[in-house]
Amino acid sequence: MLYIIGLGLADERDISVKGLEIVRKADRVYLEAYTAILLVEKEQLEAYYGRQVILADRELVESQSDEILRDADTKDVAFLVVGDPFSATTHTDLALRCRQHEPPVPTRTLPNASILTAVGATGLSLYTFGQTVSMVFFTDSWKPSSFYDRIAENARLGFHTLVLLDIKVKEPDLQALARGKIVYEPPRFMTVAQCASQMLEIEEDRQQGVCGKEALAVGVARLGSADQEIVAGTLEDLAAADLGRPLHSLVLCGKKMHEMEWEFVRGFAKDLTKFDAIWKRDYGDKN
Amino acid sequence: MLYIIGLGLADERDISVKGLEIVRKADRVYLEAYTAILLVEKEQLEAYYGRQVILADRELVESQSDEILRDADTKDVAFLVVGDPFSATTHTDLALRCRQHEPPVPTRTLPNASILTAVGATGLSLYTFGQTVSMVFFTDSWKPSSFYDRIAENARLGFHTLVLLDIKVKEPDLQALARGKIVYEPPRFMTVAQCASQMLEIEEDRQQGVCGKEALAVGVARLGSADQEIVAGTLEDLAAADLGRPLHSLVLCGKKMHEMEWEFVRGFAKDLTKFDAIWKRDYGDKN
Incomplete structure (x- = not known):
C-alpha cells in the first residue's frame, strides 16, 4: 500500500495520530520536499517519528517513481506531503501511477490541513x-x-x-x-x-x-x-x-x-x- | 486560551498529535456538533482522548458562548470542530467574540483536513x-x-x-x-x-x-x-x-x-x- 499522508503546515506534530501510526510502521518513508516545505528540518521529523526519512525531490517523484512504488503492492510505503495530499497535482499524478503500475499498487490518502x-x-x-x-x-x-x-x-x-x-x-x-x-x-x-x-x-x-x-x-x-x-x-x-x-x-x-x-x-x-x-x-x- | 481544534473528517485519530496533546491537558473540552459530524460517536472520542467531551449545540455556541469562554483568559478550553476550524462561519464568529470578550480571550486555531x-x-x-x-x-x-x-x-x-x-x-x-x-x-x-x-x-x-x-x-x-x-x-x-x-x-x-x-x-x-x-x-x- 502507498499511503499518501498530509503533514499539515507547521511542524512534526501536525501529522494526524493515524498518520503517525502508519509512518512508524511503514517499510519506507519518503518526504516530498519541492512543492512545499514544513517550518522544521527533516532531522526533526526523523527524531520525532523515530524513522529514517528519504527526501523525494522532483527528479525522484516525477521520473523515478518506480523506486518509490517498489514492492508497494505487498509492503507499506509512506509518502509524506506538506499540507494536504492533493494540494499539488504532483500527488494526483503519483496516485494515478499507482493505479497503472504493474502490479497495481493500492493507495490510501490521509488528508490534512492545507x-x-x-x-x-x-x-x-x-x-x-x-x-x-x-x-x-x-x-x-x-x-x-x-x-x-x-x-x-x-x-x-x-x-x-x-x-x-x-x-x-x-x-x-x-x-x-x-x-x-x-x-x-x-x-x-x-x-x-x-x-x-x-x-x-x-x-x-x-x-x-x-x-x-x-x-x-x-x-x-x-x-x-x-x-x-x-x-x-x-x-x-x-x-x-x-x-x-x-x-x-x-x-x-x-x-x-x-x-x-x-x-x-x-x-x-x-x-x-x-x-x-x-x-x-x-x-x-x-x- | 481558547484552542479551536480541527478534528479532520473521519474518526478520533484524525486529530493532529499537537491537537491531541492540548485536548488531554485542557480544563474543558467542547465538541461543536451541529454544522458537521464525525463518522464516530462522542463516546468513542471520549474513550480515546481520555476526557469528558461536552456537546456544543447551536444554542450553546451562538447564544451562550460566555459559558464556553468562561475563565478562558486564564484556563485552557478546547473547542473541537469537525474538519477545519474555519470551515464554517460559526467558528470565525466565536473567535471574534473572544477578541471582544472582557477580559479578552486569546485564541489559537489548529487547522486540519477539510x-x-x-x-x-x-x-x-x-x-x-x-x-x-x-x-x-x-x-x-x-x-x-x-x-x-x-x-x-x-x-x-x-x-x-x-x-x-x-x-x-x-x-x-x-x-x-x-x-x-x-x-x-x-x-x-x-x-x-x-x-x-x-x-x-x-x-x-x-x-x-x-x-x-x-x-x-x-x-x-x-x-x-x-x-x-x-x-x-x-x-x-x-x-x-x-x-x-x-x-x-x-x-x-x-x-x-x-x-x-x-x-x-x-x-x-x-x-x-x-x-x-x-x-x-x-x-x-x-x-
Missing part, C-alpha cells in the same frame, strides 16, 4: 474564494502575467483570490551547469512584499483596476504555527510589509467581502483608518 | 474550484434555488463547484413545539442522490443548461475514512446512485476539466463509455 483552508484564519469566508493562482519569481526578462487574467475572472464575481507564492528548492545553478557542474542554488521563498510588488507592476501595465495600489489584501506567514502572522492592508501597504520567515501567502480580497468578514479582517489592519475607509468605499455586500 | 480540500481525492484540481455552495433539503413549499445562480457564475468560467449537503441535527419537531413540547427530530443527512435530484429539478425550471441530466459530476461519501466512496457520472446517474452512510458531498465538474483530471476521475465512472463520450463532447481544456 493553506487553501488555513487562510480561513484571516476571517475571509472560504466559501467565496474563486480559483487559486500561483505567483512565480519575476526576472528581468520573464514576467508571466497570466495570474492577472485569473484574478480578473475572480474579481468580476467579487471572489477572493488566494495567491500561492513561488518557492525554489534545489534549483540547479545555470551558470555552473553551463560549466558542466551541478551546483544547487540556495533555497528562495517569495515574500508577501515581493508578491504585492509584482502584482502592482502588472497592474501598471494592464490598467484594469484588478490589483491596484488601493486594493485590499491580506498577507499571511507561517499559518498554523504558534508564530503565525497576518497583516491586512492595501497592496501598496503589503509591498512594504515584512512578515518574517517563510512560508508566505497572499489573499486579494474580493469586492463581495461581507461585513462580518470585514469585522474580523480589520483586526489585522496595518492602518485601520485607511482600511476601513477603503472597505466602506469599495467593498461590502451590496446585495 | 472537505474543501479532501475533495482533491476525486482527481479534480483544487485550483479550479469556484465558490462553494450549500444545498438544503427541499420541502413541498420551499425550494430555495440561489445555489443555481452561484453554480452558473462558476460554470461560466469553467470552474468546478463543491456542493455541501444539508445536515439536520437536533432540529425541533415543529408539530410537537406547537403543542408546547420540545421533541427533536431524528438526524437527517442529505445524500448525493437527493442533491443531484434537486439540482435536476431546478434545472428543469431554469433551463440555462447549468446542471442538466448530462452534466458530469462526482459524488463522494465518507472522505478520509477507510471506506470512502467516490462515484463519477452524469447528474442523472448520480440521482440514482447509492453511496451508503453519510456524510456525502457532490462536485459539479467545470467545463475547464483538464485531460489529467479526466484521466483520474474516469477511474470512478459508473458508466465509463458514457462518461468518456460526454467528456470528449463537452469538457476539456479548449485553450
Whole structure:
C-alpha cells in the first residue's frame, strides 16, 4: 500500500495520530520536499517519528517513481506531503501511477490541513474564494502575467483570490551547469512584499483596476504555527510589509467581502483608518 | 486560551498529535456538533482522548458562548470542530467574540483536513474550484434555488463547484413545539442522490443548461475514512446512485476539466463509455 499522508503546515506534530501510526510502521518513508516545505528540518521529523526519512525531490517523484512504488503492492510505503495530499497535482499524478503500475499498487490518502483552508484564519469566508493562482519569481526578462487574467475572472464575481507564492528548492545553478557542474542554488521563498510588488507592476501595465495600489489584501506567514502572522492592508501597504520567515501567502480580497468578514479582517489592519475607509468605499455586500 | 481544534473528517485519530496533546491537558473540552459530524460517536472520542467531551449545540455556541469562554483568559478550553476550524462561519464568529470578550480571550486555531480540500481525492484540481455552495433539503413549499445562480457564475468560467449537503441535527419537531413540547427530530443527512435530484429539478425550471441530466459530476461519501466512496457520472446517474452512510458531498465538474483530471476521475465512472463520450463532447481544456 502507498499511503499518501498530509503533514499539515507547521511542524512534526501536525501529522494526524493515524498518520503517525502508519509512518512508524511503514517499510519506507519518503518526504516530498519541492512543492512545499514544513517550518522544521527533516532531522526533526526523523527524531520525532523515530524513522529514517528519504527526501523525494522532483527528479525522484516525477521520473523515478518506480523506486518509490517498489514492492508497494505487498509492503507499506509512506509518502509524506506538506499540507494536504492533493494540494499539488504532483500527488494526483503519483496516485494515478499507482493505479497503472504493474502490479497495481493500492493507495490510501490521509488528508490534512492545507493553506487553501488555513487562510480561513484571516476571517475571509472560504466559501467565496474563486480559483487559486500561483505567483512565480519575476526576472528581468520573464514576467508571466497570466495570474492577472485569473484574478480578473475572480474579481468580476467579487471572489477572493488566494495567491500561492513561488518557492525554489534545489534549483540547479545555470551558470555552473553551463560549466558542466551541478551546483544547487540556495533555497528562495517569495515574500508577501515581493508578491504585492509584482502584482502592482502588472497592474501598471494592464490598467484594469484588478490589483491596484488601493486594493485590499491580506498577507499571511507561517499559518498554523504558534508564530503565525497576518497583516491586512492595501497592496501598496503589503509591498512594504515584512512578515518574517517563510512560508508566505497572499489573499486579494474580493469586492463581495461581507461585513462580518470585514469585522474580523480589520483586526489585522496595518492602518485601520485607511482600511476601513477603503472597505466602506469599495467593498461590502451590496446585495 | 481558547484552542479551536480541527478534528479532520473521519474518526478520533484524525486529530493532529499537537491537537491531541492540548485536548488531554485542557480544563474543558467542547465538541461543536451541529454544522458537521464525525463518522464516530462522542463516546468513542471520549474513550480515546481520555476526557469528558461536552456537546456544543447551536444554542450553546451562538447564544451562550460566555459559558464556553468562561475563565478562558486564564484556563485552557478546547473547542473541537469537525474538519477545519474555519470551515464554517460559526467558528470565525466565536473567535471574534473572544477578541471582544472582557477580559479578552486569546485564541489559537489548529487547522486540519477539510472537505474543501479532501475533495482533491476525486482527481479534480483544487485550483479550479469556484465558490462553494450549500444545498438544503427541499420541502413541498420551499425550494430555495440561489445555489443555481452561484453554480452558473462558476460554470461560466469553467470552474468546478463543491456542493455541501444539508445536515439536520437536533432540529425541533415543529408539530410537537406547537403543542408546547420540545421533541427533536431524528438526524437527517442529505445524500448525493437527493442533491443531484434537486439540482435536476431546478434545472428543469431554469433551463440555462447549468446542471442538466448530462452534466458530469462526482459524488463522494465518507472522505478520509477507510471506506470512502467516490462515484463519477452524469447528474442523472448520480440521482440514482447509492453511496451508503453519510456524510456525502457532490462536485459539479467545470467545463475547464483538464485531460489529467479526466484521466483520474474516469477511474470512478459508473458508466465509463458514457462518461468518456460526454467528456470528449463537452469538457476539456479548449485553450
